[in-house]
Amino acid sequence: MMDPVGFTSRLTAAARARETERPDRLFRDEFAAALAGPEGFAFLERHWMVFGGTPRPNFAVRTRFFDDFLLAAVRVREIRQVVLLAAGLDSRAFRLEWPTGLRLFEIDQEEVLDYKASVLGPLRATPRCERITVAADLRKEWSRGLVDAGYRATEPTAWLLEGLLMYLPAVAVERLLAETARLSVQGAELGVDTLPPGFLEMRQFIELYAERGCAVAFTTDDPVGLLARCGWRAGLHSTPEEGVRLGRPWPVPLAPDAPRGALLIAERAAP
Numbered sequence: 001m002m003d004p005v006g007f008t009s010r011l012t013a014a015a016r017a018r019e020t021e022r023p024d025r026l027f028r029d030e031f032a033a034a035l036a037g038p039e040g041f042a043f044l045e046r047h048w049m050v051f052g053g054t055p056r057p058n059f060a061v062r063t064r065f066f067d068d069f070l071l072a073a074v075r076v077r078e079i080r081q082v083v084l085l086a087a088g089l090d091s092r093a094f095r096l097e098w099p100t101g102l103r104l105f106e107i108d109q110e111e112v113l114d115y116k117a118s119v120l121g122p123l124r125a126t127p128r129c130e131r132i133t134v135a136a137d138l139r140k141e142w143s144r145g146l147v148d149a150g151y152r153a154t155e156p157t158a159w160l161l162e163g164l165l166m167y168l169p170a171v172a173v174e175r176l177l178a179e180t181a182r183l184s185v186q187g188a189e190l191g192v193d194t195l196p197p198g199f200l201e202m203r204q205f206i207e208l209y210a211e212r213g214c215a216v217a218f219t220t221d222d223p224v225g226l227l228a229r230c231g232w233r234a235g236l237h238s239t240p241e242e243g244v245r246l247g248r249p250w251p252v253p254l255a256p257d258a259p260r261g262a263l264l265i266a267e268r269a270a271p
């Protein structure tokens with residue numbers, strides 16, 4: 001049985017399924033609908049209601065942005081080790097074209113990984129890389145399990161931390177980011193998203209997540225500074241701007257002072 005934060009993985013899977021249905025889709029995730037299930041789609045509908053009922057492309061833009069990040073890391077920078085932290089129901093291991101020799105680790109809560117296996121097994125989903133799952137609590141000590149599963153700290157890694165930080169206490173956020181840096185050699189890269197404090201003013205959004213038991217615990221108006229403190233040199237992009245770049249502008253224009261989600265790509269800072 002997934003806990004409430006684990007259940008948010010079905011929300012993001014539902015968003016990827018909806019994107020997959022579009023003729024102008026930014027990616028295709030053939031497993032997302034089954035992984036989301038009716039409960040995932042119901043949560044997504046509630047989520048959109050909070051934002052006035054009009055679906056926004058934030059999840060789709062984020063997915064495509066980080067697809068591009070990971071593919072550039074392996075194709076251009078020839079990284080051969082990928083770690084998806086809080087992977088949830090992410091199906092990148094199964095749907096992206098990975099180079100030969102690519103090893104991809106997925107870390108999440110045991111119940112989420114079990115649920116994912118129970119859905120993907122009957123679909124006969126086949127990973128396009130060497131896929132290794134690791135059950136761990138990312139608020140605690142988690143890296144020993146990763147190393148025991150075969151992670152090589154001497155090799156450059158592309159880390160992805162997508163859709164997690166908003167649920168963690170600030171102290172756990174910094175510890176987690178610092179641990180990724182400790183496990184990274186020069187050439188390692190990290191993709192991560194954060195919310196600015198302005199989202200805390202969006203009462204209906206905050207209430208929906210609190211009511212579901214997955215309260216928003218972390219926001220930052222200085223994600224680049226946060227990453228720098230933790231050993232990463234980051235570049236910042238805003239989700240709506242990336243939406244415009246990808247040909248998917250917000251359907252209702254955002255007010256100039258409306259909070260914008262942040263998408264960051266970072267490289268390991270020299271010690």
Ligand SMILES: C[S@@+](CC[C@H](N)C(=O)[O-])C[C@H]1O[C@@H](n2cnc3c(N)ncnc32)[C@H](O)[C@@H]1O
Nearest residue numbers: 006008009012086087088109137138139162163
């Ligand atoms: C919104 S989902 C994001 C999943 C995936 N990265 C995506 O973008 O679709 C949040 C994920 O974080 C995971 N998670 C939350 N707290 C965690 C923790 N303490 N340790 C490990 N995973 C955690 C949940 O199980 C869930 O899969």
